[in-house]
Amino acid sequence: MLEGDPCTILENEFVKPGKGQAFNRVKFRNLKNGRVWERTFKSGESLEGADVVDIDMEYLYTDGEFWHFMRTDGSYEQVAATASAVADCKDWLKEQDVYQVTLWNEDPIAVTPPNFVELQVTDTDPGLKGDTANGGTKPATLSTGATIKGVPLFINIGDVLKIDTRTGEYVSRAKG
Amino acid sequence: MSWAKRVQQRAQCLAAIRAFFAARDVLEVQTPVLAAATVTDPDVESIAVPGYGYLQTSPEYQMKRLLCAGVPSIYQLGPVFRHEERGRLHNPEFTMLEWYRLDFNDAQLMQEVAELITHLLGPAEVQTISYRELVGEAVDQPDADRSDLDLRFAQACEHLKPGRYFVVDYPADQAALARLRPDNPTVAARFELVIDGIEIANGYWELQDPAEHHSRFAEDRRVRKARGLPDVEPDTEFLQALEQGLPQCAGVALGVDRLLMLSRRAVRLEPLVPTIDS
Numbered sequence: 001m002l003e004g005d006p007c008t009i010l011e012n013e014f015v016k017p018g019k020g021q022a023f024n025r026v027k028f029r030n031l032k033n034g035r036v037w038e039r040t041f042k043s044g045e046s047l048e049g050a051d052v053v054d055i056d057m058e059y060l061y062t063d064g065e066f067w068h069f070m071r072t073d074g075s076y077e078q079v080a081a082t083a084s085a086v087a088d089c090k091d092w093l094k095e096q097d098v099y100q101v102t103l104w105n106e107d108p109i110a111v112t113p114p115n116f117v118e119l120q121v122t123d124t125d126p127g128l129k130g131d132t133a134n135g136g137t138k139p140a141t142l143s144t145g146a147t148i149k150g151v152p153l154f155i156n157i158g159d160v161l162k163i164d165t166r167t168g169e170y171v172s173r174a175k176g
Numbered sequence: 177m178s179w180a181k182r183v184q185q186r187a188q189c190l191a192a193i194r195a196f197f198a199a200r201d202v203l204e205v206q207t208p209v210l211a212a213a214t215v216t217d218p219d220v221e222s223i224a225v226p227g228y229g230y231l232q233t234s235p236e237y238q239m240k241r242l243l244c245a246g247v248p249s250i251y252q253l254g255p256v257f258r259h260e261e262r263g264r265l266h267n268p269e270f271t272m273l274e275w276y277r278l279d280f281n282d283a284q285l286m287q288e289v290a291e292l293i294t295h296l297l298g299p300a301e302v303q304t305i306s307y308r309e310l311v312g313e314a315v316d317q318p319d320a321d322r323s324d325l326d327l328r329f330a331q332a333c334e335h336l337k338p339g340r341y342f343v344v345d346y347p348a349d350q351a352a353l354a355r356l357r358p359d360n361p362t363v364a365a366r367f368e369l370v371i372d373g374i375e376i377a378n379g380y381w382e383l384q385d386p387a388e389h390h391s392r393f394a395e396d397r398r399v400r401k402a403r404g405l406p407d408v409e410p411d412t413e414f415l416q417a418l419e420q421g422l423p424q425c426a427g428v429a430l431g432v433d434r435l436l437m438l439s440r441r442a443v444r445l446e447p448l449v450p451t452i453d454s
Contacts, residue, residue, distance in 0.1 A: 014263025017333075018368070018378050019219050019352055020326030022261070042323050 002039070006031045006050035006104045015040070031102065031109045034084060050104060054112075057101045059093050067093065069101050069108065081108040091146035092117045092165045113165040118174045119143050121159050124151065140170075177440065179450060189296060189436055193253060193273060196295050200288075202249045202275060207238035209255060213411035216396035217352065218403060219326075221259035223268065231257035234429050235274050236353070237414040240382075243276055243425060244417035251275035253432070264444040265374060265434065276427040282354075282365045282381035285426035286342055289369055289377055292430075293340065297371075297439055302340040307350075307363075310336075310343055322349075334373045343368045353392070354380030369430070371438055379428030386418040 001007070011027040022043040029036045031052070057069035057079070066080035067090065079101065083090070085108050089099065092113040102110040124140035140151040140161070148163065151170045155161065160174040194204065214222040214230035215237070222230040232238070235252045242250060256272045277285055290302045308315050310332045311325060333343075344367045348356055351364030365381035383389065393410040400407060433445050440446075 014261070014266055015327075015330050016261060016263075016266065017219075017326055017330050018375050019217070019350065020329060021219055021323045023327055023330065040327060042327070 001048040001050045002028060002030070005033070006052055006109060008110075010036065031104065032084070034087060052102055052104045052109070054100050054102050056098050058098050059095055061095060062090075062093075067111070069099065069111075072098060079103070079106075079108045081111055085109050086111050089113050089165075091142075091144055091168070092119070092163070093144055094119060115164065115166060116162055116171065117165055118160050118162050119146075121151075121155060121157050121161060124155060124157060126156070182446065185440065186436060189432070189439070190253060192296055193292070193432075196292055197251050197275070200249075202251050202277070203247070205239065205242060205247075205250045205252050206254065207235045207242070207252060208232070209257075211238065213237070213413065214408060216393045216400070216408045216410055218396055218399040218405055221261075221405070222408070223257045223259045233258055234272060236427070236429070237411050239274060239276055239427070240422055241414060241417040243278075244420045244422050249275070249277045249425075267433070267445055270445075271432040272429050273432050274427065274429040276382075276425050278423055278425050280381075280426040282344075282367055282379065282426050285379050285381070285428055286367055289379065289428055289430070290340075290342075293369070293371070293376075293435075296435065300340055302342060302369075304342045304344055305336075306345040307343055307347060308345065315347055333370050333375065336370065336373055338372045341370045343370060351383070351392075352378075352380065353383050353389070355383045374434055374438065375431075376434055376438075377428050377430035379426065381426045382422060384418075384422045384424070386415065389415060389418055 007028040007030050009026055010029055013025040014022065015025050016022040024041045024043070025038060026041060027036065027038050056072050058072055060068040060070055060078070062068070066082065067086045068078055068080050071077045081101065086093070087110070089111040093099070094117065097117065099114070100112040101108050102112070119142040121140045122143050125138055136153060137150045138153060139147055139149045140155060141147045142161070148168060148170055151161070155173065162171040162174050163169070164171050197204065209232055210225060210228055210230070211232055212229040215233055220233050222233050224230055234256050235254070239250060239252060251273065252275070253273050254271065255269050257269050258266070259268065261268055277288065280288070293302075294300070307329070311328045314320055314328060315325060345363040346354070346366045348362055348364055351366055354364040354366035357363050357365055367379050368375055369377040390410075397407060437445055
């Protein structure tokens with residue numbers, strides 16, 4: 001907890017002059033507004049831990065304002081996440097797939113996709129054999145509306161692709 | 177960089193260091209890495225080895241015991257250990273080059289440090305900057321908080337224009353085991369070498385007076401107590417050796433892993449052997 005908001009630590013660098021005291025230079029992301037910033041702590045300083053829990057939840061649908069998720073523990077309990085909580089994850093949301101939802105005081109504040117998702121191609125140029133002008137790749141639009149680059153020319157509309165959500169890059173054509 | 181290349185580079189660096197001292201008749205010594213006693217310095221935490229003592233944080237006391245026993249100028253290249261220091265520029269174990277020159281003062285030793293760096297990294301100008309110029313007027317505040325000064329120092333080093341610098345004229349309360357300047361006892365005859373924002377070496381025109389050692393160790397223990405750090409008994413063998421007389425000398429310790437890191441233009445220390453995630 002920093003300035004009343006839950007934060008996640010992105011980087012933590014140990015700084016110490018040879019004959020001096022130690023510090024930690026910490027880079028945070030504020031989980032409520034996404035802001036990233038740095039603060040330096042003296043060794044021994046402490047912060048209150050944020051009371052957050054990560055829960056696996058199934059994505060149901062969006063009404064344009066909220067993204068609705070449901071617990072997978074059989075309780076069918078639902079939560080509604082705002083656009084800022086869903087953030088970049090909205091490019092990878094597929095109905096009935098399971099995502100990690102971070103709850104703070106029961107409020108969803110972040111949604112994390114699995115490292116790999118499989119999504120269908122809704123639009124892409126037909127690949128021309130032998131066209132290597134773009135390094136043998138082209139962009140493709142997925143069922144979520146996200147567009148990814150670097151898709152091989154043999155991919156067609158309707159194919160299902162495996163995507164690495166950490167880099168947003170094409171991995172392979174999904175089997176089956 | 178391949179492992180073959182890394183190992184070759186380190187071997188060349190160690191050989192170049194040994195050649196530098198051989199040409200100057202400075203003798204290589206090997207003192208114990210594991211010893212019964214350790215430093216009282218509140219900013220340096222030793223790794224205790226139950227039943228044996230401590231892994232040494234620097235060979236300083238052991239080498240000074242040799243000097244008190246009458247050996248000529250000496251150097252040592254070997255591993256030293258620091259508790260809980262781990263990061264981009266820190267490892268709990270690292271390679272230190274430490275050497276002592278009889279009849280040198282700090283200015284003469286700084287000259288030799290600059291020559292060694294030229295020998296290893298090639299020639300470049302070394303500028304001199306005082307601790308006060310680096311940290312600013314905060315150092316003059318009578319109630320200046322030591323941890324604030326340390327943080328300012330670390331940040332100021334990082335913000336220096338890339339290049340080689342000697343930082344000099346440390347405040348008297350950061351003398352460690354350097355003598356105070358006879359003409360200005362508010363500053364210590366201590367220097368550090370900073371290259372591209374990174375601390376590389378720390379040297380002193382060595383304190384000789386045994387009584388002053390006793391009082392500095394007592395002050396270290398007082399600070400340890402105030403900060404809630406474990407108490408450390410002063411090294412009685414070292415204190416006894418000082419009674420025989422430490423000759424007039426200057427000494428310096430230099431981080432070899434950081435120097436290698438700079439020579440390969442890396443931004444973090446690299447492991448010495450392959451690890452699963454490298």
